[in-house]
Amino acid sequence: MKYYSTNKKVSGETLEAAVIKGLAADGGLFMPETIKTLPRSFYENMENLSLQEIACRVAEAFFGEDIPSDTLKNIVCDTLNFDIPVVRMKENIYSLELFHGPTLAFKDVGARFMARLSGYFIRKKGAGQVNVLVATSGDTGSAVANGFWGVDGIRVFVLYPEGKVSEIQEKQFTTLGRNITAIEVDGTFDDCQALVKSAFMDGELNEKLKLTSANSINVARFLPQAFYYFYAYAQMKRLGKADDLVICVPSGNFGNLTAGLFAKRMGLPVKRFIAANNRNDIFLQYLKTGKYMPRPSIATIANAMDVGNPSNFARILDLYGGSHSAISAEISGKAYTDDQIRETIGTAYKETKYVLDPHGACAYRALCEELLPGESGVFLETAHPAKFRHTVEEVIGEEVKVPERLAAFMKGEKQSVPMSKDFQAFKSYLMSL
Ligand SMILES: *Cc1c(COP(=O)(O)O)cnc(C)c1O
Numbered sequence: 001m002k003y004y005s006t007n008k009k010v011s012g013e014t015l016e017a018a019v020i021k022g023l024a025a026d027g028g029l030f031m032p033e034t035i036k037t038l039p040r041s042f043y044e045n046m047e048n049l050s051l052q053e054i055a056c057r058v059a060e061a062f063f064g065e066d067i068p069s070d071t072l073k074n075i076v077c078d079t080l081n082f083d084i085p086v087v088r089m090k091e092n093i094y095s096l097e098l099f100h101g102p103t104l105a106f107k108d109v110g111a112r113f114m115a116r117l118s119g120y121f122i123r124k125k126g127a128g129q130v131n132v133l134v135a136t137s138g139d140t141g142s143a144v145a146n147g148f149w150g151v152d153g154i155r156v157f158v159l160y161p162e163g164k165v166s167e168i169q170e171k172q173f174t175t176l177g178r179n180i181t182a183i184e185v186d187g188t189f190d191d192c193q194a195l196v197k198s199a200f201m202d203g204e205l206n207e208k209l210k211l212t213s214a215n216s217i218n219v220a221r222f223l224p225q226a227f228y229y230f231y232a233y234a235q236m237k238r239l240g241k242a243d244d245l246v247i248c249v250p251s252g253n254f255g256n257l258t259a260g261l262f263a264k265r266m267g268l269p270v271k272r273f274i275a276a277n278n279r280n281d282i283f284l285q286y287l288k289t290g291k292y293m294p295r296p297s298i299a300t301i302a303n304a305m306d307v308g309n310p311s312n313f314a315r316i317l318d319l320y321g322g323s324h325s326a327i328s329a330e331i332s333g334k335a336y337t338d339d340q341i342r343e344t345i346g347t348a349y350k351e352t353k354y355v356l357d358p359h360g361a362c363a364y365r366a367l368c369e370e371l372l373p374g375e376s377g378v379f380l381e382t383a384h385p386a387k388f389r390h391t392v393e394e395v396i397g398e399e400v401k402v403p404e405r406l407a408a409f410m411k412g413e414k415q416s417v418p419m420s421k422d423f424q425a426f427k428s429y430l431m432s433l
Helices: 015-021 040-048 051-062 069-079 106-126 137-150 169-173 190-200 204-208 219-238 255-265 282-288 313-317 324-330 338-352 358-370 385-396 402-412 423-431
Strands: 003-005 030-032 086-090 093-097 132-133 154-161 180-186 208-211 245-250 272-277 331-335 376-383 419-420
Touching: 003 015, 003 086, 015 106, 015 219, 015 272, 030 219, 030 313, 040 219, 051 069, 051 219, 069 106, 086 219, 086 338, 093 219, 093 358, 106 132, 106 137, 106 154, 106 219, 132 137, 132 190, 137 154, 137 169, 137 180, 154 169, 154 190, 169 385, 169 402, 180 190, 190 208, 190 423, 204 208, 204 313, 204 423, 219 245, 219 255, 219 376, 245 255, 245 358, 255 272, 255 313, 255 331, 272 358, 282 313, 282 324, 324 331, 331 358, 338 358, 338 385, 358 376, 358 385, 419 423
Parallel strands: 093 376, 132 154, 132 208, 154 180, 180 419, 245 272, 245 376, 272 331
Antiparallel strands: 003 030, 086 093
């Protein structure tokens, strides 16, 4: 499969180049030249397939031309060595729990897949060290750091905004050591993202170091998220609820949602999508006005969605040929304040005993408000509530059990490199490695 850039000045790149480069040389995001549809027989029989079987079929469509079938199968099965339960919350509304991976965040799947895929390319080539740069507002850092931890030939630099991630999130990427370095930036998430982007665009740096990104701009991290949507559909089909299926996605950089749009393009019968946001409602404003107006992000209690310039918006535009009406026909939007998020966590707990995290809460509320009679809805619950324990406990007035896996991270000792948001400082640091 060849990849082109959303800025249209680059095309014909291989998967390997797209994965190792992350961002295209013209500053655009890579897109596959074709999106293969899967045969009707696959969809008809899906409820009888396991998560791994479904994911293998989808991965084959994306990467089958470039990766030997056995290798790809191993990568998929290694990546998905945990469950993705579907939990009924109330009539026609279901939670797809994406947080059962090693860092209890949905990003584990993309990060683990990308680590294994790039590891394969590096081994195959016997190429030198690859440096992964990743900006995080919380959950990306932990998922990527843990996904790549100990992978030979890859160094990971996690850039995060000082004081703006929860303690438990911070511990998950600052305590690992080995090939993982945490960079604590005196600025916001957008500053971190800007530093990473500038590094990719800097000629001198790229001559010295092989740099790549593990944010959802990277196709190897972004595309595997399509697995969730196929799996969600299969589970809903098993429950007899797959007709008029609406999927609601708590969104920040819109990588997850965009992967869902790819799934639909591959023939997955999802009726429509809802993008749920916190107060950073740039996408919702785009839907309302047709104008895309990025602005600085605002800190919220759903901090993994504190994004003021969602990177995958470029992919959504590209996928729909820039048509606002085509986009609005398949996706609607909703946005909530912190108070509304808290209120939703409280009501959901009272009504259903289900403990939402602040991100899932946005999606649950959007689904409750938007679902029409006759439709069934799934929302993606993207983080374990224990990761946002203080917020959640304050609302529900009860203790949230911290899973053993998460508690183990708290015992480690934080190590980070302080950094200003000024690109020159970051560049000097990388040049001196
Ligand atoms: C990253 C993240 C999101 C947003 O995902 P995008 O793909 O960036 O839209 C939502 N919820 C949680 C918990 C996250 O970590």
